[in-house]
Amino acid sequence: MARRRAPGFEIQREQILAEAALLFAQRGYASTSMNEVAERCGVSKPALYHYFKDKNELLAFICEEHLARLKAVVLEVEALGLDPEPAIRLMIRRFVEEYADAQNEHRVLTEDVKFLASEDRTRVLEGERFIVRALAAAVARMRPDLDAAGLVKPLTMLLFGMINWMFTWFKSGRRVTHAAMAPIVADLFFGGLGAVVETAPLALESEGDKDGSSRCGLDR
Amino acid sequence: MARRRAPGFEIQREQILAEAALLFAQRGYASTSMNEVAERCGVSKPALYHYFKDKNELLAFICEEHLARLKAVVLEVEALGLDPEPAIRLMIRRFVEEYADAQNEHRVLTEDVKFLASEDRTRVLEGERFIVRALAAAVARMRPDLDAAGLVKPLTMLLFGMINWMFTWFKSGRRVTHAAMAPIVADLFFGGLGAVVETAPLALESEGDKDGSSRCGLDR
DNA sequence: CCTACCGATCGGTAGG
DNA sequence: CCTACCGATCGGTAGG
Structure with missing residues (x-):
């Protein structure tokens, strides 16, 4: 019979x-060595390997737990049944809050995905695509004309560029700082959408695909 | 007297x-091991160390040559004496072209700066700040009201977020693809600027600093 | 003496 | 859960 886990195991x-x-x-x-991780945590290296089977699992948990919180944000906002613009504004605000609380995890997610074992990497990239699709769908609902022009996915990725790059x-600072940036990003994005539609179809006229799938991939 | 270097040395x-x-x-x-670099280049490892004194020098040259091209773009555009908006539009286009031609170098610059020896890292970060300052100055000239509100630097960084994240x-593809994105980014940015000014001062009213220096650092 | 390399191996340290 | 190690591979350099 399996022994119970110590109560502090998950903590x-x-x-x-x-x-x-x-x-x-x-x-x-x-x-980063596993010795460094163990030392920083105040545990022996064998103890560290008691909690995680290898270095890759450590990376996978960091990425997947962060991603799970971002997915939860998407599902919560969608459940409110808001119109597209307020829904996107709320998602931007919630994403920025989430990033502010998990800056290390966010940086690991954006820079170290390439080190994940391929099965874990595939799952993480699929999770990222789920989030991008949700945002892109809201943008498309709001502006069917941009969707028809094949611009929704590129524009959605520019929005992610602004908040991911932030x-x-x-500077890591007070929460009010991050909170203040969310409406600025949203205003810039929604204000800019109106200007894009006029010139973009011209710039893209030589392209044959309407959905933009040959122009951009939402993964890496 | 020093002997001439072999003609193919720089190549x-x-x-x-x-x-x-x-x-x-x-x-x-x-x-990435130096063995891998040597193997990929078809030279022995001692030969590799003939061209670069160590691994750090390899990284430093990649970052600094890429950065030098970006600085050259800034200086060339500034020399044209254009008005702020066309100047910024041209810089966006030239940056996107430069990134398209140097995608590997750009990724190294954004992800591997932390591995540079500290003197090299300092110089690279100063080079990045030079470029950001040039863009921010053009934005400030175009919209002194946003400058007075302390929003120019954050907005400039959102612009860099869009193009750096691209x-x-x-997907690595045809050149026309990248070229088509530049005016879209510019339209989104300039179109959005008008919308930002209305709400942002409210969001930031509790902040005391006018130049935004406590809110954002332009380095890491 | 220099350069432009080669095959072989150095002292240390990585993940496990 | 510790000390003590392993197979392998790291960045860098020896002699010729």
């Missing part, structure tokens, strides 16, 4: 994941 | 840098 796991995310974000996954330059 | 250096940039972009700097999702 210890989460603490280790947080410390590992910090180290991976600072030094990169490949150049945490490479934002 | 060989550039070929090695291009191959190293590809490997670093694909696998990350830390997990090459994490864009």
Whole structure:
């Protein structure tokens, strides 16, 4: 019969994941050693291997738990049944809040995915695509004309560029800071959508595909 | 008297840098071995160390040559003496073209700067700040009201987010593809600027600093 | 003495 | 859960 897990097992796991995310974000996954992770967590290396079977599992948990929170945001906002623009504004705000609370995890997700074992990497990239599809669908509902022009996916990715890139330059600071950026991003995006539609179809006239699938992939 | 260098020396250096940039972009700097770089270039490892004194120098050259081209773009556009909006539009277009021609180098610059020796890293980050300052100055000239509200630097960084993030999702394809994205980014940015000014000062009213220096750093 | 390399191996350290 | 290790591979350099 399997023995019960110690009550602090899950808590210890989460603490280790947080410390590992910090180290991976600072030094990169490949150049962080399991010795460093163990030392930072105040546990022996064999103890570390008690909580996670190998270095890849550490990386996979960091990425997947962060991604699970982002997916939950999408599902919660969709459940409210808002119109497209307020729904997208709320998602932007919730994403920025989530990133602010998990800056290390976010950096690991964006920079270290390439080090994941291929099955884990596939699952993580599919999770990212789920989130992008949700945003893109809301943009398409709001502006069917842009959808018809094949511009929704590229524009959605530009929106992700703004918010994903924020945490490479934002000084880690007070929460109000991050909160203030969300409406600015949203205003820039919605204000800019009106200007895009006039010139873009001209620029793309030589392209044959309407859905833009040959122009951009939503994965890497 | 120093002997002349073999005529192919510089050509060989550039070929090695291009191959190293590809490997670093694909696998990350830390997990690419000098053996792999040498093998990919078809030279022995001692020969590789003949062209570059160590692994860090390889990384430093990749980053600094790419950055030098971006700085050259800034200086060339500034020399034209255009009005702010056409100047920024042209810079966006030239940046996108430059990124399209140097996708590996661009990815190395954005993801592997943390592995540079500290003196090299300092110089590279100063080069990045030069480019950001040039863009931000043009935005400020165009919209002094946004400058007074302390929003120019954050907005400039959102613009960089759009174009820097493009090459994490864009499928490597035909040149026309990248060229078509530049005016879309510019339209989204300029179209959005008008919408930002109305609501942002409200969102930031509790902040005390006018220049936004406590809110965002333009380095990492 | 120099350069432009080669085959072989150095001292240390990685993940496990 | 510890000390003590392993197979392998790391960045860099020896002699010729």
